Structures are given as structure tokens and as C-alpha cells.
Amino acid sequence: MTIYLTNLKRLFKNKINLLFIIVLPIIFMIIAFSGSNGTEAxxxxxxxxxxxxxxxxxxxxxxxxxxxxxxxxxxxxxxxxxxxxxxxxxxxxxxxxxxxxxxxxxxxxxxxxxxxxxxxxxxxxxxxxxxxxxxxxxxxxxxxxxxxxxxxxxxxxxxxxxxxxDKGEGNKSKTSAALGFIVLNMLFLTTSTTNMLIKDKEKNLFTRYFTTPLTRGRYIVENLLSFLTISVFQVILFFSFMKYLFKFNLGDTPFSILGLFMIFAVFTVSLGLFIATHSNDLRQSGAISALINIPFAMLGGCFWPREIMPSFLKRVSEFIPTTWINVASSEVLYGESLAYVMNYILLLLGISVVLLLLSVRKLRNND
Structure with a gap:
């Protein structure tokens, strides 16, 4: 597990990653927590x-x-x-x-x-x-x-x-806003961490790795595990903050919402890996990430409720993964079961598998 452990050390030493993992979630939750005290009747x-x-x-x-x-x-x-x-x-x-x-x-x-x-x-x-x-x-x-x-x-x-x-400390509208910010943060963190693959190529580490007994399959698996570990750690940290620090109302089945975000973590890792493997350098990766993440966040309801968007944009947003996680988590928050949102779960898992397969194929064919 050399690559796995090395990646974790590199990720936690990077100040930008720590900003995404710890600092920004707290800022976003403070915004969500303080922004809805006077809920309109x-x-x-x-x-x-x-x-x-x-x-x-x-x-x-x-x-x-x-x-x-x-x-x-x-x-x-x-x-x-x-x-x-x-x-x-x-x-x-x-x-x-x-x-x-x-x-x-x-x-x-x-x-x-x-x-x-x-x-x-x-x-x-x-x-x-x-x-x-x-x-x-x-x-x-x-x-x-x-x-x-x-x-x-x-x-x-x-x-x-x-x-x-929907009043005071148990305000579910605050929770929905905070969950939207979490979705946004997960997108940017994962696309940032998976850029390590590009750095490996630029420093010629990618080629040097395979002069050792390390196989491409093991390299891919250990990278995936390291990125997924960071993303899962981030989700657990988010929910710990929400539950114990800010006292958000997570509904009757908080572990169901946690499970949904674990699934979304798989998607974000898949997306980040896809962008990293199909980019020639960090500049191109950053541009592609911005072109994907920002529209995803805007259309998916991370910044504002989808209900206020024009009908055309709402129809477009139905095909966006951030919409699937935001709608699914909101439904579960207000009392629905995971079975009720199973179509969103299957969509997230399906697109994750497709992105992973395309990324693995690109890595295996990379010279």
C-alpha cells in the first residue's frame, strides 16, 4: 500500500486541500446556520x-x-x-x-x-x-x-x-442549505486531489513507478482508494460538524443521508479521476474542472433552490448529478426512505461506473 499511504501524506500536507477539507465546510455551515434564523412563514x-x-x-x-x-x-x-x-x-x-x-x-x-x-x-x-x-x-x-x-x-x-x-436549532431549511454547500465543496476537493495524477506525469513519477514491481492495476487501485478515503473522511467530518458543533436537524434517518453522501463521494472521485486522466496538464485540468463544477453547482441547487430557476433550466438540471444528490438528500431529510430515492442512487452509481471505466482505460493506455 505504498502509493496509498504516500498519497494520503501528500494530500494532508497540501494547505489547499486542508482548506477544502476543514476551513471551507465550517465557513459554509456558519453561512447556512446564520442565514435562516428568520424563516419566512x-x-x-x-x-x-x-x-x-x-x-x-x-x-x-x-x-x-x-x-x-x-x-x-x-x-x-x-x-x-x-x-x-x-x-x-x-x-x-x-x-x-x-x-x-x-x-x-x-x-x-x-x-x-x-x-x-x-x-x-x-x-x-x-x-x-x-x-x-x-x-x-x-x-x-x-x-x-x-x-x-x-x-x-x-x-x-x-x-x-x-x-x-422549521424553527430555531432544528431548522431543516438550514440543513438543506448546508448540504448544498457540502456538495459544492466535495466537487472542488476531489477534482483538486485527483490532480496528483497529473503531477506524477509532469514529474515523470508515473514512468518511474513502473520500473519497480508496482503494476498499473495496483497503481490505479491504490490511487482510487486514497482519493476515496479523503472524500469519505470529508463526508464524516461534515456530518460530525453538523450534528455536534452546529446542531443541525438531520431528520429521523441521518445515517441514510450519510449513506447518500458516501455514494456521492464515489461519484466525485470518479469525476475527478476522469478529468485528471483526460487532461494534458494542470492548467487544462483546472479549466475543465471549473467548466464542470460551477455549472453543476448552479444548476443542481447548491447556491439557490431549483424552484426559482426558469422551467428550461429546471429541465436541464434533471440530468445533473448534483441535482440527484440534492433532491435525494432533501427527500430523505423530510421523511422519505432510501427506497423512495433509489432512482437517484442508481443514476449516481451508474455514471460513477462509466467514469471509472473510462479513467482506468485511459490510465492503462497511458505511455
């Missing part, structure tokens, strides 16, 4: 077609989660497109009587595709309506008994206090 449009005591009570409850705008259904689409509202709810006519009579009904809802801003209100409504349906099931069709059950539920021993998951 959710803007929720409600269309009440039922106009019952229950629908009024439901609207009052929704007001505790954000700013409620009583609107017409015809205005919902334009309001969402123009970012005037984050989420829209339509309470259909006969809604509460259908629940009392045991029918499986639900609210009609609208939101911007892939937006997670309204996740807290959606989770609240799901839980609240599930409990309401349980009360209806024991009221046996009696409207009077149903409303008695609701009153007992809200004021009695089953009263639940709901708090926004």
Missing part, C-alpha cells in the same frame, strides 16, 4: 367549499402553521407559478359528512413540483386527519358524537401540541 391558500364548523376549525389550525390566504380555486395555479403561495388546499363540499359516514376522502392539495417547503404542513394534516377519521369511526355516523369527540381530542387528554419543524 408558509403561505397557504385555502379554498373552503364545505363551509362547516369543522372546515372553519381546520382553517384555524392551519393558521398556526403559516399565513392562510382564503382564495378561489381558479387562482391557485397562477399563485403557485408566481411564488405567491407555497401550498394550496381545497376542502371539497361534503367533506366532513363523508368522513362522518365512514368514507375514505382526502383534501385536494397543490404545490410546486419537488418543493419541500410545505412538508411540515403536509405531515401535520396527514396526522390530524387520520385522528379525525378514527374519531368518526367510533361516532357511528352521529354528527353530534363526532363533534364531541373532536372537542375531547383537542381539549382533553389527547391534545397534542404541534411545533414547526
Amino acid at each position: 408558509l403561505k397557504i391558500a385555502v379554498v373552503d367549499k364545505d363551509k362547516t364548523a369543522f372546515s372553519n376549525k381546520l382553517i384555524e389550525n392551519i393558521k398556526t402553521k403559516g399565513t392562510v390566504i382564503l382564495d378561489n380555486e381558479e387562482n391557485i395555479q397562477n399563485s403557485l407559478v408566481n411564488n405567491d403561495i407555497d401550498y394550496a388546499i381545497v376542502i371539497p363540499k361534503g367533506f366532513i359528512m363523508d368522513i362522518i359516514n365512514g368514507k375514505d376522502v382526502s383534501l385536494e392539495s397543490y404545490e410546486v413540483k419537488e418543493g419541500n417547503a410545505a412538508m411540515s404542513i403536509k405531515l401535520y394534516l396527514d396526522g390530524y386527519l387520520n385522528n379525525i377519521k378514527k374519531i368518526a369511526s367510533v361516532s357511528k355516523g352521529s354528527e353530534e358524537e363526532f363533534y364531541k369527540g373532536i372537542k375531547y381530542y383537542e381539549e382533553g387528554s389527547y391534545k397534542v401540541q404541534y411545533e414547526s419543524v
Whole structure:
């Protein structure tokens, strides 16, 4: 493991690499941590077609989660497109009587595709309506008994206090911003560290290595392992900072998010290796890295939410690996499982394999 250990020493001695590994992540997390203290309230449009005591009570409850705008259904689409509202709810006519009579009904809802801003209100409504349906099931069709059950539920021993998951230290919007910065940092660190292959060629070390018993296959494997070790170390360091230093809310399954970033580490190593093996010198490698990393970061949502981009750019961004990791990590952060984002995982692994194969082929054919 001579190449592996030598690479690790070279990487940790380089001040620029230490800047990417330690200093920049802390700076980015401070920005994310301090930049969202005053989270803007959710803007929720409600269309009440039922106009019952229950629908009024439901609207009052929704007001505790954000700013409620009583609107017409015809205005919902334009309001969402123009970012005037984050989420829209339509309470259909006969809604509460259908629940009392045991029918499986639900609210009609609208939101911007892939937006997670309204996740807290959606989770609240799901839980609240599930409990309401349980009360209806024991009221046996009696409207009077149903409303008695609701009153007992809200004021009695089953009263639940709901708090926004997007406030203070547990703010998930801060976590999403920090994860975007981590993606950006991983891109630049890996493309920087893999430039050691170019330095080996420029110093003629690449040729001298093979005057020893070292084989090309071993050289490739040990380089890959050293780059991957640095990237994995960086991910663990990131998450340790987030968990113990900044106290970010990493959701209910933080290890799932950690696993996603381990997979993304494989991608960044593959990308960095591909750039290094297909560049003639450090200047060319730097230019290619900038042309790839900066657009990847911008289109993938590392600097700003993808929802604010024009539709054309959003469609283009769907083919960008940084979009896959940012969307997948955000979905898991807000409660989805790894199985739910499996398509993004497979895309990241697939493109990583392709880039690795092309890089290995180039290294093996390098004179």
C-alpha cells in the first residue's frame, strides 16, 4: 500500500486541500446556520367549499402553521407559478359528512413540483386527519358524537401540541442549505486531489513507478482508494460538524443521508479521476474542472433552490448529478426512505461506473 499511504501524506500536507477539507465546510455551515434564523412563514391558500364548523376549525389550525390566504380555486395555479403561495388546499363540499359516514376522502392539495417547503404542513394534516377519521369511526355516523369527540381530542387528554419543524436549532431549511454547500465543496476537493495524477506525469513519477514491481492495476487501485478515503473522511467530518458543533436537524434517518453522501463521494472521485486522466496538464485540468463544477453547482441547487430557476433550466438540471444528490438528500431529510430515492442512487452509481471505466482505460493506455 505504498502509493496509498504516500498519497494520503501528500494530500494532508497540501494547505489547499486542508482548506477544502476543514476551513471551507465550517465557513459554509456558519453561512447556512446564520442565514435562516428568520424563516419566512408558509403561505397557504385555502379554498373552503364545505363551509362547516369543522372546515372553519381546520382553517384555524392551519393558521398556526403559516399565513392562510382564503382564495378561489381558479387562482391557485397562477399563485403557485408566481411564488405567491407555497401550498394550496381545497376542502371539497361534503367533506366532513363523508368522513362522518365512514368514507375514505382526502383534501385536494397543490404545490410546486419537488418543493419541500410545505412538508411540515403536509405531515401535520396527514396526522390530524387520520385522528379525525378514527374519531368518526367510533361516532357511528352521529354528527353530534363526532363533534364531541373532536372537542375531547383537542381539549382533553389527547391534545397534542404541534411545533414547526422549521424553527430555531432544528431548522431543516438550514440543513438543506448546508448540504448544498457540502456538495459544492466535495466537487472542488476531489477534482483538486485527483490532480496528483497529473503531477506524477509532469514529474515523470508515473514512468518511474513502473520500473519497480508496482503494476498499473495496483497503481490505479491504490490511487482510487486514497482519493476515496479523503472524500469519505470529508463526508464524516461534515456530518460530525453538523450534528455536534452546529446542531443541525438531520431528520429521523441521518445515517441514510450519510449513506447518500458516501455514494456521492464515489461519484466525485470518479469525476475527478476522469478529468485528471483526460487532461494534458494542470492548467487544462483546472479549466475543465471549473467548466464542470460551477455549472453543476448552479444548476443542481447548491447556491439557490431549483424552484426559482426558469422551467428550461429546471429541465436541464434533471440530468445533473448534483441535482440527484440534492433532491435525494432533501427527500430523505423530510421523511422519505432510501427506497423512495433509489432512482437517484442508481443514476449516481451508474455514471460513477462509466467514469471509472473510462479513467482506468485511459490510465492503462497511458505511455
